[in-house]
Amino acid sequence: MDILDRIKRMQKDRGWSNARLAKQAKIAPTTLQGLYERNNLPTIPTLHALCSAFGITLAQFFSESNIPPDLTPEQGKLLEQWNVMTHDQQEALLAFLKTIF
Numbered sequence: 001m002d003i004l005d006r007i008k009r010m011q012k013d014r015g016w017s018n019a020r021l022a023k024q025a026k027i028a029p030t031t032l033q034g035l036y037e038r039n040n041l042p043t044i045p046t047l048h049a050l051c052s053a054f055g056i057t058l059a060q061f062f063s064e065s066n067i068p069p070d071l072t073p074e075q076g077k078l079l080e081q082w083n084v085m086t087h088d089q090q091e092a093l094l095a096f097l098k099t100i101f
Helices: 003-014 018-025 029-038 044-054 058-062 073-084 087-100
Strands: none
Touching (some): 003 044, 018 029, 018 044, 044 058
């Protein structure tokens, strides 16, 4: 995955200028400009700020799945619980869900 390309694509999808993205992410415009001009990778805190501006988590940024980044708070809670379950607990939950649908 090319991190800068992903940031640019997400920025373009929203129709945001560099100034708008920097403002939304609460980073200096020169920080974003420096990333693009020097082809530098962002630091973790900068990437976290950019993800927050896009309304996604770092995990969602790096995910290559088709899970939409615009989850409801309830869906987010469900995924948080899923992420702390053991594999056996996840399998049990999936089996249970299949019985009710």
